[in-house]
Amino acid sequence: MNIAHQYKLLPTSAQKIIMNRWLDMCRAEYNFLLAERFNWWERNRNDINSCPLICHLPELKDNPDYYSQKRGLVPLKQDKPWYKSVHSQVLQDCVNRVKLAFDRFVKGDSNGSRSGKPRFKAKNRYRSFTYTQINSGDINGNVIHLSKIGDCKLILHRPIPDGFKVKTAIISKKSDGWYITLSLEDKSVPEAITNVVPTEDNSVALDLGLEKFVALNTGEFVNIPQHFRRSEEDLSRLQQKVSIRQKGSRARKLLNRRIGKLHQKIARQRKQFHFETAGRVLDKADVVFVENLKVKNMSRRCKPKQDETGKFLPNGQSAKSGLNKSIADAGWASFVDILSFKAENAGQRVIKVDPYGTSQHCSNCLNKVPKTLSERWHSCPSCSLEVDRDTNSAILIKKLGLDVSLSIKRSRRNPREACAVV
Numbered sequence: 552m553n554i555a556h557q558y559k560l561l562p563t564s565a566q567k568i569i570m571n572r573w574l575d576m577c578r579a580e581y582n583f584l585l586a587e588r589f590n591w592w593e594r595n596r597n598d599i600n601s602c603p604l605i606c607h608l609p610e611l612k613d614n615p616d617y618y619s620q621k622r623g624l625v626p627l628k629q630d631k632p633w634y635k636s637v638h639s640q641v642l643q644d645c646v647n648r649v650k651l652a653f654d655r656f657v658k659g660d661s662n663g664s665r666s667g668k669p670r671f672k673a674k675n676r677y678r679s680f681t682y683t684q685i686n687s688g689d690i691n692g693n694v695i696h697l698s699k700i701g702d703c704k705l706i707l708h709r710p711i712p713d714g715f716k717v718k719t720a721i722i723s724k725k726s727d728g729w730y731i732t733l734s735l736e737d738k739s740v741p742e743a744i745t746n747v748v749p750t751e752d753n754s755v756a757l758d759l760g761l762e763k764f765v766a767l768n769t770g771e772f773v774n775i776p777q778h779f780r781r782s783e784e785d786l787s788r789l790q791q792k793v794s795i796r797q798k799g800s801r802a803r804k805l806l807n808r809r810i811g812k813l814h815q816k817i818a819r820q821r822k823q824f825h826f827e828t829a830g831r832v833l834d835k836a837d838v839v840f841v842e843n844l845k846v847k848n849m850s851r852r853c854k855p856k857q858d859e860t861g862k863f864l865p866n867g868q869s870a871k872s873g874l875n876k877s878i879a880d881a882g883w884a885s886f887v888d889i890l891s892f893k894a895e896n897a898g899q900r901v902i903k904v905d906p907y908g909t910s911q912h913c914s915n916c917l918n919k920v921p922k923t924l925s926e927r928w929h930s931c932p933s934c935s936l937e938v939d940r941d942t943n944s945a946i947l948i949k950k951l952g953l954d955v956s957l958s959i960k961r962s963r964r965n966p967r968e969a970c971a972v973v
């Protein structure tokens with residue numbers, strides 16, 4: 552079983568200088584290696600249909616890969632001796648990061664979904680480095696020995712569980728200081744596999760929304776705290792101040808630090824809310840049905856509208872961007888991840904259900920009851936069911952989850968309707 556624990560580091564000023572310098576050097580190396588890959592890519596690719604059958608081919612250069620780039624670290628240390636001060640594993644991990652970023656761009660992950668083009672990292676976008684091998688013996692009480700940095704204090708707010716070995720350590724720089732993430736492994740503990748069979752009694756379904764964060768099929772709600780919205784004013788005030796300060800000035804730097812801390816606070820509040828809500832939901836039942844939301848598609852921008860002369864017409868984006876902001880603030884995807892993680896650890900199950908049509912149909916008679924996004928009440932003309940709109944969806948999600956053969960009469964998806972299914 553693999554888990555990760557994060558602790559706060561308390562480095563001395565000298566250690567901070569070393570770590571900052573390492574980040575800088577790793578970033579330069581990362582950018583160099585990425586450029587090497589892009590160069591090969593640009594020079595050696597050719598569309599098959601634009602290549603004549605007989606032509607002179609220049610001698611192909613070797614494609615830089617993980618191994619060749621790793622071998623390149625040796626001459627690097629000769630040419631630039633200051634790289635010798637960085638721990639070898641940290642530099643090797645830098646090569647690995649380039650490989651992962653490039654592979655995800657070219658080949659995609661195990662599901663075949665490709666990421667965007669890797670970006671060159673600006674100074675504050677490269678914020679962590681990794682020791683790929685750390686021994687449990689390196690941690691003594693609240694001090695960890697980091698090779699080439701020295702003994703560094705950490706706040707061991709929770710102990711490392713018995714039987715777990717420390718495998719790797721990622722040291723990251725955040726707005727409020729340095730952190731260390733230890734990945735821990737215990738081979739004797741098997742990965743949790745749960746096969747609880749969902750029944751009417753042991754399951755609960757939830758509908759995720761923006762007005763009420765969670766609506767359960769039992770009629771209970773969890774309201775949304777809107778952490779970002781509450782701090783939005785503070786944030787914009789600070790951002791206005793930053794914009795009038797001179798670039799590179801100390802005042803601007805201090806203000807940027809405050810903005811970073813505010814963002815961190817919002818993210819932490821949201822995370823805590825997600826954990827607490829997930830705990831409350833999992834207390835109710837062993838199996839939880841959730842919607843399989845495509846958050847990325849839901850928070851897309853509206854398509855631009857143009858008239859015959861090419862003039863841009865209003866397309867509703869200003870209203871949509873307010874909705875998108877609230878969708879991002881809710882953080883549904885990370886909530887579902889946290890819910891699944893907690894359920895797995897407790898031997899419970901989270902099952903995703905296709906939500907399409909669940910807000911537009913009656914949970915009692917399954918007839919279609921069209922609603923716009925602003926109509927928050929479900930009243931069915933056929934069976935006269937009167938219930939909150941979100942509760943109706945949750946009941947329907949539970950029905951769909953329990954009975955795989957049950958299908959609601961879903962009409963052909965048209966983009967306008969798809970937008971209204973929230």
Ligand SMILES: [Zn+2]
Pocket residue numbers: 913914915916917918931932933934935936
């Ligand atoms: Zn009905």
